Amino acid sequence: MSRDIISKLKTLKTDPRAGWVGDDVRARRRAQLMEAIGGDQAEVVANQGALAYYRWSAFNFVSKPIAVGTMMMVLVLGGITTVNAASSSLPGDTLYNVKLVSERAQLKIASLENKAVLHSEFAQRRLDEAMALGSDPSKSELVGPTLEAFRKEMELAQNELRRLQEASPVATVAAANQINKNLNEVSDSIDQDNSSVETADQARDFTQAAADTVVDIVVETHENTADQTSAKELENLFQEEVNELRARQTFDLGRLVVIQNVFESNEAVAAQVEVVTGLNVMEHDINQSSQDIYKAMDIMAAGGYRTAFEMLRSVREDLLEIESQLANIEIGITAVLAESPEEDIQESGEVDGEVTAEVSEEVIEES
Amino acid sequence: MLRQKFLLFRVYRFQDTKAYGELYDLYFDKLYRYVYFKMPGAEDAEELTSEVFLRGWEYATSSRVENASALFYRIARNLIADYYRGRNITEDLESHRHLQSNDNLAEKLMLNEESAALIKHLRLLKEEYRDVLIMKYLSEMSTSEIASTLEKSPGNVRVLLHRARRALREISQS
Numbered sequence: 039m040s041r042d043i044i045s046k047l048k049t050l051k052t053d054p055r056a057g058w059v060g061d062d063v064r065a066r067r068r069a070q071l072m073e074a075i076g077g078d079q080a081e082v083v084a085n086q087g088a089l090a091y092y093r094w095s096a097f098n099f100v101s102k103p104i105a106v107g108t109m110m111m112v113l114v115l116g117g118i119t120t121v122n123a124a125s126s127s128l129p130g131d132t133l134y135n136v137k138l139v140s141e142r143a144q145l146k147i148a149s150l151e152n153k154a155v156l157h158s159e160f161a162q163r164r165l166d167e168a169m170a171l172g173s174d175p176s177k178s179e180l181v182g183p184t185l186e187a188f189r190k191e192m193e194l195a196q197n198e199l200r201r202l203q204e205a206s207p208v209a210t211v212a213a214a215n216q217i218n219k220n221l222n223e224v225s226d227s228i229d230q231d232n233s234s235v236e237t238a239d240q241a242r243d244f245t246q247a248a249a250d251t252v253v254d255i256v257v258e259t260h261e262n263t264a265d266q267t268s269a270k271e272l273e274n275l276f277q278e279e280v281n282e283l284r285a286r287q288t289f290d291l292g293r294l295v296v297i298q299n300v301f302e303s304n305e306a307v308a309a310q311v312e313v314v315t316g317l318n319v320m321e322h323d324i325n326q327s328s329q330d331i332y333k334a335m336d337i338m339a340a341g342g343y344r345t346a347f348e349m350l351r352s353v354r355e356d357l358l359e360i361e362s363q364l365a366n367i368e369i370g371i372t373a374v375l376a377e378s379p380e381e382d383i384q385e386s387g388e389v390d391g392e393v394t395a396e397v398s399e400e401v402i403e404e405s
Numbered sequence: 406m407l408r409q410k411f412l413l414f415r416v417y418r419f420q421d422t423k424a425y426g427e428l429y430d431l432y433f434d435k436l437y438r439y440v441y442f443k444m445p446g447a448e449d450a451e452e453l454t455s456e457v458f459l460r461g462w463e464y465a466t467s468s469r470v471e472n473a474s475a476l477f478y479r480i481a482r483n484l485i486a487d488y489y490r491g492r493n494i495t496e497d498l499e500s501h502r503h504l505q506s507n508d509n510l511a512e513k514l515m516l517n518e519e520s521a522a523l524i525k526h527l528r529l530l531k532e533e534y535r536d537v538l539i540m541k542y543l544s545e546m547s548t549s550e551i552a553s554t555l556e557k558s559p560g561n562v563r564v565l566l567h568r569a570r571r572a573l574r575e576i577s578q579s
Contacts, residue, residue, distance in 0.1 A: 075425065
């Protein structure tokens, strides 16, 4: 019986469904690998033959090289190899080129499906590098080019996703899912970065543009195939967007309340800070955007994916406009408070549960 | 084995791509087959195998390696673990398996039902049993070669093979 099992197993040797691979695949992958490691260049060193090897191996027999297992642990723990050392390098560092060469090599052997995902991962690396550079004044001139590289990787991710869309709708949705996860991580990194507002704003714009393209591609894919996988991916993307917008609405309303409290308790400040759109109007607009989100959800449930996403984009733009005005007001308040002497505007303790501001006697006399 | 060590020496000392190409020729088929049973589809298996060799090059040109086989399989295991970490595994696997069955391979190559059933039973085995059976009977590796690759003792491998054969027999009969 055992021999029977063994002989049956041996018949699978040339079965593709048991991992047999043809010469064409082997040769193609070999050529890709050789190109990736520079194997198409002329050999740098002539064949120095076995003598050099025996000398080396005799020396090393005495020195007892450590086992592969231990060396791999060093690799895993980010030890002494060149590539690992390069992985944490920044633009301007000696090993940075090694890092870029390694990335290019990965792209050379990647399938079309993974190229798009790889570019989004490399974009994340460029952003991390830009943020690290931004926190070092001596390297500030490298931030711009690194951000440009970040933008470029985002663009390449979108381009490769479009190419993939033409080749394989199913793979497109899976790749879009992975890219979207990477974009969420990029957004989180941007939100946590304190190095530069300008860097963060630019990065946010690039990331949002990429995220919009990913959504468009998935919508198009669904319109062409109408399959469950793309429908489910669209629902996930939609829900993420709704959650993010709601969080922003809540935060913006909170900022509005703080500004209203400051104005009510500091008339002098209110008089000096420019408010283009009234606070009540802004509050109304934020609440109106909630209605728009509900409408988008209804349209989404009815299968109007494209229209639903467009409505969310419109809400996002409205909130951006409101947030820009809130930021201007907050900056104005900060500037006024910074210029005013401390005794002019003071906060007293609570009176009947409300924090009130007292104007100093000097200001009263002056007025 | 001596040839392998010589090739590794040339890769490390001279960054010899031709020598690395020879290592590729020696190990590609076996490694691909090992990876194939752990990935959702053939394309994924091809790509991961390529990635193994790329990482292997980066490693072998910067550090002394004594055992290429162990290195490649160790890298493969790490990459496979990374692949499944944080991915939507169930759906991908199912969609890819569905795609595979629609590849018209059965029409092109006239696979019989017995082979299909045996492959199915192999996939039902515990991973380490499947690995040793594939290495021994499909990739035709010797027990000592399997032991060296998996960093186990030859005795351990023999026991595994015995248990694996028994497990496969039981699944086939049930």
